[in-house]
Amino acid sequence: MTSVNISQTPTSQDTITKGTVRASWEGTDTLLNPSVLTKHLKSPKPQNAITIAVSSRVLFSMNKEQQIYEQKGMEDYLKYQIEHETEPFSPGPAFPFVKALEAVNARLRELYPESEELFDVVLMTNNHAHVGLRLINTINHHQLFIERFCMTGGNSLIGYLKAYQTNLYLSADHMKVREALEAGIAAATMFNPPEKRTEVSETQLRVAFDGDAVLFSDESERIFKAHGLDKFFEHEKAHEDMPLDHGPLKGFLESLGKLQKKFYAKGQRMDCPIRTYLVTSRSAASSGTRALKTLRSWGLETDEALFLAGAPKGPMLDKIRPHIFFDDQMFHVEGAAQLGTVAAHVPYGVTQKWAPEEACGGECLGYCTDTK
Ligand SMILES: [Mg+2]
Numbered sequence: 001m002t003s004v005n006i007s008q009t010p011t012s013q014d015t016i017t018k019g020t021v022r023a024s025w026e027g028t029d030t031l032l033n034p035s036v037l038t039k040h041l042k043s044p045k046p047q048n049a050i051t052i053a054v055s056s057r058v059l060f061s062m063n064k065e066q067q068i069y070e071q072k073g074m075e076d077y078l079k080y081q082i083e084h085e086t087e088p089f090s091p092g093p094a095f096p097f098v099k100a101l102e103a104v105n106a107r108l109r110e111l112y113p114e115s116e117e118l119f120d121v122v123l124m125t126n127n128h129a130h131v132g133l134r135l136i137n138t139i140n141h142h143q144l145f146i147e148r149f150c151m152t153g154g155n156s157l158i159g160y161l162k163a164y165q166t167n168l169y170l171s172a173d174h175m176k177v178r179e180a181l182e183a184g185i186a187a188a189t190m191f192n193p194p195e196k197r198t199e200v201s202e203t204q205l206r207v208a209f210d211g212d213a214v215l216f217s218d219e220s221e222r223i224f225k226a227h228g229l230d231k232f233f234e235h236e237k238a239h240e241d242m243p244l245d246h247g248p249l250k251g252f253l254e255s256l257g258k259l260q261k262k263f264y265a266k267g268q269r270m271d272c273p274i275r276t277y278l279v280t281s282r283s284a285a286s287s288g289t290r291a292l293k294t295l296r297s298w299g300l301e302t303d304e305a306l307f308l309a310g311a312p313k314g315p316m317l318d319k320i321r322p323h324i325f326f327d328d329q330m331f332h333v334e335g336a337a338q339l340g341t342v343a344a345h346v347p348y349g350v351t352q353k354w355a356p357e358e359a360c361g362g363e364c365l366g367y368c369t370d371t372k
Helices: 063-072 074-083 095-111 129-141 157-163 174-182 219-227 229-238 250-264 284-297 314-320 330-338 350-354
Strands: 015-017 020-022 050-055 119-125 148-151 166-171 187-189 205-209 274-280 304-307 324-327 343-345
Touching: 050 095, 050 250, 063 074, 074 129, 095 119, 095 205, 095 250, 119 129, 119 166, 129 148, 157 166, 157 174, 166 174, 166 250, 174 187, 187 343, 205 250, 205 314, 219 229, 219 350, 229 284, 250 274, 274 284, 274 314, 284 304, 304 314, 314 330, 324 330, 330 343
Parallel strands: 050 119, 050 166, 119 148, 166 187, 205 274, 205 324, 274 304, 324 343
Antiparallel strands: 015 020
């Protein structure tokens, strides 16, 4: 049986053995089918691993259940979940990304059998323990390697994310994502997958990043918002030798770079199962130099850098076929999703505060003036 380390506050029904909390539902006669369990592999220690925390609602599609909860309440929701316990959830927006992380891990384990420098996926859920059983069944059904559950049960999310030394947190709940970002943890909001999702590689993880307010701080974005495009170009030219401050996802790019170097060290640069992309609205000639020089000053690089000079990002992303694309502006997130790319929103920086609430009644959460 798979062992599940969870971080739920222990209850009287739980037993604690050597610091590992085992939930009351874990020892019950589950409906797990041993034939579909993934081969047991040891989880790496958080200080060695690249920890990716994903909420159950982005890893799996739980729309129907969410609707029941919102329309009929907790009791009907739980009843439905228990009645459908053996029915696996279908993949959600983060699913192909997590599968790709596992493909990278498989290659790392081949090259470095003893190393714990691997991706470690932690499933975050504030669901009731009864739903945990359906989640375990689903993980086994899809043959995912997820050993850690974090059942927050209404407790502070940040404490758990910090305890796991989380390198990236993905959730459907933008409030939790904001909370994580404010605590200095790389985080992004994910949405229902595009109806016609672009097919992605099963052997190479591809991650695409916007520049300003994602990898970089929003300092240049502020100039653009306050003074317009010409002043922005002027400013970037004048400051091209001054590196930008880091943005919320710089650390995650750094983690990817660390793993890439492990492949390079074994002569696998051309066959590296991780590929990264900078996809920015900056234009190469006038403002791209500062972006590239900043990455270089950090000792980082992306495999490809695309300067779109304000052109839509969706068509380019459709060619790149990333498992995930991060942008701070909903305009770009939506544009990418319309063409089939799974795009995640990083609610960080000046753009989030820009929208006057009266423009949309606050319903857009401040994204309605995303136009750059
Ligand atoms: Mg941006």
